Amino acid sequence: MDKPKIAFYWCASCGGCEEATVDLAEKILDVVNLVDIVFWPVAMDYKVEDVEKLPDGSITASFINGGVRLSEHEEMVKLLRRKSKLVIAYGACSSWGGIPGLANLYSREEILRYVYHEAPTVENPQKIQPQLRIKAEEGITLELPEFLPRLLPLDLVVDVDYYVPGCPPTPEVTWKAIETLLSGNLPAKGSVLGALDKSLCYDCPLNETKPEKVLIKEIKRPHEVIADPTKCLLIQGLVCLGPVTRGGCGALCIKAAMPCTGCFGPLDEVIDYGGKAISYFASIVDYSDEQEIEKTLGKILDPMGIFYRYSLPASRLRGKITIAER
Amino acid sequence: MNEEPRIGVYICHCGVNIAGSVNIKEVVEYAKNLPNVIEARDYIFMCSAPGQEIIKEGIKKCNLNRVVVAACSPTMHEHTFRNVLAEAGINPYLLEMVNIREQCSWVHSDNKEAATTKAKLLIRMAVAKASLLEPLKEITFKVNKNVLVIGGGVAGLSAARDLAAKGFKVYLIERKPVIGGNTARLGRLAHAEIKGIDLVGELSRQVLSSPNIHIYVDTELANVDGSVGDFKIKLVKNPRYVNEKCNLCGECVKVCPVDVPNEYEFGVSSRKAIYLPFREAYPPIYVVDSENCTRCFECVKVCPMNAINLAEKTEEIELTVGAIIIAAGHEPYEPPIGEFGYGVSSRVITLFQLERMLDEAGPTKGELKLDGREPKNIVFITCVGSLNTTPNAYPYCSRMCCSSTIKNALMIREKYPEANIYILHRDIRTYSRGDEQLYLKAGESLIRFARYREAPNVIVNPDGSINVRFFEETIQEEVFLPADLVVLSVGMKPPKDIDKVRTIVKVGCGPEGFLREAHLKLRPVEAATDGVYLAGTVTGPKNVIESIESGSAAASKASTLLTKEEVRVEPLIAVVDEERCSGCSICIGVCPYGAIRLKTQEKARVAEVDPALCKGCGACAASCPTGAMQQFGFKDAQLKSQVLAALTK
Numbered sequence: 001m002d003k004p005k006i007a008f009y010w011c012a013s014c015g016g017c018e019e020a021t022v023d024l025a026e027k028i029l030d031v032v033n034l035v036d037i038v039f040w041p042v043a044m045d046y047k048v049e050d051v052e053k054l055p056d057g058s059i060t061a062s063f064i065n066g067g068v069r070l071s072e073h074e075e076m077v078k079l080l081r082r083k084s085k086l087v088i089a090y091g092a093c094s095s096w097g098g099i100p101g102l103a104n105l106y107s108r109e110e111i112l113r114y115v116y117h118e119a120p121t122v123e124n125p126q127k128i129q130p131q132l133r134i135k136a137e138e139g140i141t142l143e144l145p146e147f148l149p150r151l152l153p154l155d156l157v158v159d160v161d162y163y164v165p166g167c168p169p170t171p172e173v174t175w176k177a178i179e180t181l182l183s184g185n186l187p188a189k190g191s192v193l194g195a196l197d198k199s200l201c202y203d204c205p206l207n208e209t210k211p212e213k214v215l216i217k218e219i220k221r222p223h224e225v226i227a228d229p230t231k232c233l234l235i236q237g238l239v240c241l242g243p244v245t246r247g248g249c250g251a252l253c254i255k256a257a258m259p260c261t262g263c264f265g266p267l268d269e270v271i272d273y274g275g276k277a278i279s280y281f282a283s284i285v286d287y288s289d290e291q292e293i294e295k296t297l298g299k300i301l302d303p304m305g306i307f308y309r310y311s312l313p314a315s316r317l318r319g320k321i322t323i324a325e326r
Numbered sequence: 327m328n329e330e331p332r333i334g335v336y337i338c339h340c341g342v343n344i345a346g347s348v349n350i351k352e353v354v355e356y357a358k359n360l361p362n363v364i365e366a367r368d369y370i371f372m373c374s375a376p377g378q379e380i381i382k383e384g385i386k387k388c389n390l391n392r393v394v395v396a397a398c399s400p401t402m403h404e405h406t407f408r409n410v411l412a413e414a415g416i417n418p419y420l421l422e423m424v425n426i427r428e429q430c431s432w433v434h435s436d437n438k439e440a441a442t443t444k445a446k447l448l449i450r451m452a453v454a455k456a457s458l459l460e461p462l463k464e465i466t467f468k469v470n471k472n473v474l475v476i477g478g479g480v481a482g483l484s485a486a487r488d489l490a491a492k493g494f495k496v497y498l499i500e501r502k503p504v505i506g507g508n509t510a511r512l513g514r515l516a517h518a519e520i521k522g523i524d525l526v527g528e529l530s531r532q533v534l535s536s537p538n539i540h541i542y543v544d545t546e547l548a549n550v551d552g553s554v555g556d557f558k559i560k561l562v563k564n565p566r567y568v569n570e571k572c573n574l575c576g577e578c579v580k581v582c583p584v585d586v587p588n589e590y591e592f593g594v595s596s597r598k599a600i601y602l603p604f605r606e607a608y609p610p611i612y613v614v615d616s617e618n619c620t621r622c623f624e625c626v627k628v629c630p631m632n633a634i635n636l637a638e639k640t641e642e643i644e645l646t647v648g649a650i651i652i653a654a655g656h657e658p659y660e661p662p663i664g665e666f667g668y669g670v671s672s673r674v675i676t677l678f679q680l681e682r683m684l685d686e687a688g689p690t691k692g693e694l695k696l697d698g699r700e701p702k703n704i705v706f707i708t709c710v711g712s713l714n715t716t717p718n719a720y721p722y723c724s725r726m727c728c729s730s731t732i733k734n735a736l737m738i739r740e741k742y743p744e745a746n747i748y749i750l751h752r753d754i755r756t757y758s759r760g761d762e763q764l765y766l767k768a769g770e771s772l773i774r775f776a777r778y779r780e781a782p783n784v785i786v787n788p789d790g791s792i793n794v795r796f797f798e799e800t801i802q803e804e805v806f807l808p809a810d811l812v813v814l815s816v817g818m819k820p821p822k823d824i825d826k827v828r829t830i831v832k833v834g835c836g837p838e839g840f841l842r843e844a845h846l847k848l849r850p851v852e853a854a855t856d857g858v859y860l861a862g863t864v865t866g867p868k869n870v871i872e873s874i875e876s877g878s879a880a881a882s883k884a885s886t887l888l889t890k891e892e893v894r895v896e897p898l899i900a901v902v903d904e905e906r907c908s909g910c911s912i913c914i915g916v917c918p919y920g921a922i923r924l925k926t927q928e929k930a931r932v933a934e935v936d937p938a939l940c941k942g943c944g945a946c947a948a949s950c951p952t953g954a955m956q957q958f959g960f961k962d963a964q965l966k967s968q969v970l971a972a973l974t975k
Contacts (some may be wrong), residue, residue: 201910201954202930212924213915243910244951267904269962276951283916283949322470 004060004182005029007039007051008090011073012100012151013066017091018042020168027175033141033171034182039080048076051083059084061181063164065091067101067313068152072145081158083221086181088193089154092167092263093274097153097313099167104150104312104319105304112147132189153314159320163192165246167263167310192268195248199267200260202249216284219299224259229257231280232263234284239306244270244277263310274308293318331362331457334390335449336371336381338397340427345370347971351395354960360453364388372440373403378410385414391552396424396449398716408417417461419897419959423453445971454971458964462897465937469890469966470497470648476547476827479507479871481862483652484877486882490538491824492885495561497645498533499545503566505530508863509870511590511604513681513688516733517760520894521685523604525870530608542643550650550830551920551936552819554857555893559645565638567600567614572633574602574610580624586618588689589810592658592678595689600625600634605687641761652841654827655659656863659711662718664705666814667784670695673792674812677706677730679690684737694811696704700742701742702809705794706731707782708751711833712817715752715781720838724817726869729761733770739771747773748807750782758869767890776805782896784812793830818867831858832919833885840866851880854941855919857886897939898959900947907932907956913946914954922946 009119012016022043024031031037038059062084066073090175092098116122116129116159136142154160164177177194180187187193195306201207208271210232220237227236240259242251246267253260266273287293299305310320335357337344350368357366365388369377374397384390390787393416393493395407400423408418426445434441471494475486478500486496502508505526511521518526521964533539542563582598590603601618602612614625614636628660658678663669668676673696675683686692694700703952708731712724728751735747749768754775756765769775782796796894820839828835834937841864842853848907851859861880862873887893900921914922921939924931933955935946947957956962 131785168452197906198930199908199910202908205911207931210911212911214911243908243912247908267906270951271962271966276953280912280949280951283945284912286915 002036004035005038005054005058006035007059007080007084008037008042009039009060009062009064009076010042010056011064011066011077011094011154013091013093013098014100015042015273016168017093018064020091020166020171020174021296023171024174025171027171031161031178048079051079054083056082057085059072059085061088063088064154065089065094065168066156067093067097069100069115069155069221071104073147074148074157077154077158078258083235086161087154087158088177088181089160089163091169091301092165092265093312094154094167095163095314096265096311097151099318100106101151101153101311101313102305102309108149109145113316131255150319151313153234156313161189162187165192166249169194170252172250174237191278192246197267198264199249200242200247200249200251200254200264203249204232204242204251205249206230206251206254210235215284217296219296219297220322226260227257229255233257233259239281239300241277241307244273261309262307265311274294274304274310274317283300319320329391331392332364332388332390333360333362333396333453333456334381334384334388334391335360335363335366335396335453336377336384337366337368337426337449338377338395340368340398340431341926342367344397344427344431347435347440348426348445352442353426353445353449353484357394357396357449357453361393361763362457363453364390364946368723372397373406378406381407381410382414385411385416389414389732392422393457394424394449394452394456396445396452397904398427398952399423399425413654417807419458419462421458422452422456422459424534431883435806448521449498451968451971454946454967456653458961458967460958462958464897465895465899466892467553467555467938468892469888470557470646470921471887471888472497472645472647473877473884474499474557474645474647475651476561476831477507477653477654477655477862477864478502478505479655479862479873480509480526480529480540481655481864481873481877481880482507482651483526483533483857484557484874485528485653485861485881486539486650487532488878488881489885489888490533490536492881492888494538494885494888495543496536496539496787496920497647498539498544499547499561501544501546502603503540503544504607504609505533505543506604506607508658509873510607511592511678511682512870514737515870516729516734516764521687522870523606523687527606534608537840541609543768544613546947547830548642550832552646553936554855554887554895555843556938557647558651559647559650561643562644563641565640565645565876566611567616567634567638568612568632569635570609570611571610571631573631574612574927575630577628577630578612578634579650581624581628582622583622583624584618586615591682591689594679594682623885638915648888649859650831651859651861651880651884652831652853652864653835653842653861653880654821654824654864656840656867657821658832659720659724659816659819661710661716661814661816665716665718666710667786667792668814671786671789671790671792671812673810674786674814676710677815678732680734680813681730681877684734684741690833694738694742696843701745702739703746703807703809704735704748704811704813705736705807705809706749706813706815706834707747707794708815709753709783710814710816711819714753720817720819720833722817722838722867723755724866725757725866725872726754727815729756729758729764729869731766731813732756732761732773734813736764736771737769739768739773748794749773749775749776750794751775753900776800784809818863820863823959824864831855833858833860836866840864851876851883856893857887859958862915884913895937896942897937899937899955900935900942900944900955900957902933902935903954903956904932906952908954909933910951912949912951916942916945916949918945968975 062080173194238259241262242260246264409590412418452454459488509522510526545563548562551558584599587593588597661668667674680690777799786794794807859880
């Protein structure tokens with residue numbers, strides 16, 4: 001019997017997810033023993049034509065990381081969808097948009113203007129900007145993929161079967177996901193693989209240090225305080241998103257005395273991660289006076305960046321919508 | 327419940343209340359075509375007997391398992407229609423009500439089309455939610471027959487007396503070393519030829535004669551756990567330093583070197599650090615004011631009964647009760663120094679200080695003398711501390727001060743016929759029985775009434791004389807009065823530390839800090855927390871009569887609970903999905919009722935809701951970061967279906 005065929009692809013991502021796959025270390029050899037990798041641009045020399053030549057549905061599973069930001073991403077994920085039995089959104093960007101998804105707070109034009117003209121590190125007196133198509137001197141037409149109006153999570157472009165969370169997914173989570181897929185005992189479509197069904201607090205070694213009532217009077221930013229690594233970070237005033245974030249990471253950040261930023265995303269029952277995060281956090285600010293509340297919460301200078309850090313494109317807010325788009 | 331939803335929609339005309347603005351026929355036709363709706367009917371009064379019959383008939387004939395009633399507010403008739411469902415043999419919580427009267431016809435009476443459209447939309451939302459409703463079971467608890475009364479003033483004493491007479495065991499606690507509250511400090515009460523202290527004495531005798539009442543003075547509430555029918559109470563009894571062996575000989579007072587203003591005389595006279603609050607005080611035992619005691623031990627040395635022990639410690643007491651009555655009373659408003667010259671001149675006193683001076687048994691033996699001379703010109707200023715008269719004043723009317731002012735003015739008139747007496751008022755509210763006659767009598771007795779809008783100016787001259795200047799509203803003229811005595815008719819304010827008590831018992835308060843009733847008109851002596859009742863001035867200003875009335879009312883209400891063997895509670899409470907709960911404990915901090923705690927289960931922490939304590943406010947469900955906490959009747963999925971129904975065309 002043929003070994004299952006696996007593909008890896010990256011869209012708008014930082015490359016961390018690719019690193020995470022490699023971080024499987026010697027386990028990657030187990031993976032290679034169990035499957036044939038038919039496509040992995042970052043590590044292996046296959047071309048798009050190689051994928052196109054494969055019969056539809058012949059790839060067992062495609063792991064796609066990164067959000068869909070370029071027309072090329074869109075074409076590739078649609079191609080992989082056609083060729084694969086299962087499509088797996090791998091990592092936070094692919095699942096909900098991730099950090100690059102925060103660019104949805106700006107229009108495509110604003111982004112291009114800033115990046116190519118206005119950023120303080122840019123010197124571009126000829127005002128050159130990427131073009132979709134140019135005629136080169138030899139009469140050849142050169143083409144670039146289009147920068148789409150906004151970044152989309154994978155499941156808004158193609159049908160997604162499973163999700164593997166994390167920024168990036170840890171090797172343990174990745175391995176568990178692969179094991180689940182190879183076990184033949186597939187969970188319900190849409191499930192999150194490799195992680196817990198409870199929030200990080202469940203898994204967090206500091207959960208037991210919480211007082212009976214978790215209420216805070218003051219918010220501190222990570223650089224303002226040397227956190228006590230033996231005490232719940234939330235009660236030290238740090239905005240820790242552990243309570244609202246899916247567990248399974250092994251509390252890596254917490255163990256380094258850094259609050260959870262939410263890269264494992266929401267639990268199944270939660271409709272909008274950022275909304276839930278805001279709702280939970282606002283609930284524990286221990287003031288009833290409006291001015292005190294405003295003063296305390298005013299310490300959160302970048303609510304989008306904190307609460308919607310990984311999930312803006314998949315949220316109800318989606319990002320900035322211009323009047324014309326509406 | 328996995329059965330296919332079969333929904334009946336029943337639309338009420340409410341006479342013309344709804345039908346006048348909402349096109350009922352159109353709404354019925356619309357409802358018939360909504361998903362899962364088997365039958366849609368209308369009737370002129372759905373809450374009437376024939377209306378209820380229509381629903382029952384529909385349930386039986388169409389084999390319905392969900393009902394939507396579009397009528398008035400659920401506050402009004404949800405209970406009625408739940409009973410209809412129960413009588414028809416289906417779970418009463420499979421009902422969803424739509425308020426198309428208040429929310430459609432009444433507010434859009436000028437736009438029938440809009441009212442009709444909105445009614446359709448609200449019904450569509452309710453039908454969407456109804457499909458996801460679950461059958462719920464009411465919660466029941468056994469009732470403990472004891473009751474705790476907090477506060478030994480006239481309201482608390484009346485409540486205790488009535489409950490004991492009905493056979494319930496009453497624990498009456500009082501923070502002060504003596505029972506009687508504010509009334510004990512009053513002089514002769516209006517109309518009744520009885521003094522405050524005698525009234526308290528009579529009530530105390532009634533209370534003390536009952537074997538069912540246990541009185542704890544010097545005692546404060548420390549903690550309350552449990553819920554309606556079964557409260558676990560912790561009390562702290564502060565040391566009194568004098569025990570029952572005290573024979574009231576008074577030797578200790580003679581040797582005590584400390585002199586402090588006597589709060590039981592409103593500071594008109596002074597007392598020692600060891601003292602008896604007032605004559606006929608209960609318990610008849612001296613008390614050491616530990617804050618002012620210098621620990622010189624002179625009293626210990628002279629006490630012939632060996633009744634004084636300055637090393638006495640606080641004591642903890644634990645009780646179990648089925649109901650709690652809070653009758654923690656009020657405090658008189660104390661004007662800040664300088665307000666109307668108070669604290670600047672000894673000629674400016676409060677109404678309560680005047681009451682003590684006019685009491686024949688008081689510190690001045692009923693003599694009203696200032697610097698050895700009877701005052702000739704006496705000016706009362708009412709609404710001090712009330713009706714926003716000054717920036718420090720409260721916005722409400724204190725109810726008892728007008729009548730009390732007039733009563734005292736008449737007493738002065740009787741004793742000193744030559745005195746010039748003025749009552750400067752914002753408004754005269756002598757609403758209680760017989761008080762209006764008192765007001766007329768004051769007029770006949772040449773007590774002069776003048777009305778101000780801007781607070782009068784009390785000018786204390788360098789020679790000690792006083793002038794009162796104000797703009798008289800009736801004659802529209804600036805008036806200037808020389809005064810030998812200015813009496814400030816001060817109002818009431820919430821008692822000190824009431825926030826501590828209400829946090830322990832979990833009762834809400836109004837903007838001024840008085841405790842809040844569950845409903846001002848329908849449930850005036852009940853708190854929103856089940857099993858907790860409110861009596862006397864703790865809910866706001868009352869006169870003595872009203873306080874006693876409310877004490878008896880609260881006792882009566884409490885007895886309707888205490889006579890039951892068990893209580894039933896609406897099951898619209900929060901519930902934890904243990905599979906999803908991560909034990910993050912966020913919900914515990916936000917719960918205003920202390921209803922949630924963590925338990926350890928299979929080595930993991932999981933939240934647990936005490937159904938007896940949960941009020942179904944939804945705070946925990948909103949804050950729960952994982953969606954593990956859900957509220958029966960308002961689960962996320964149910965609400966989401968409503969929102970989607972609203973947004974989908």
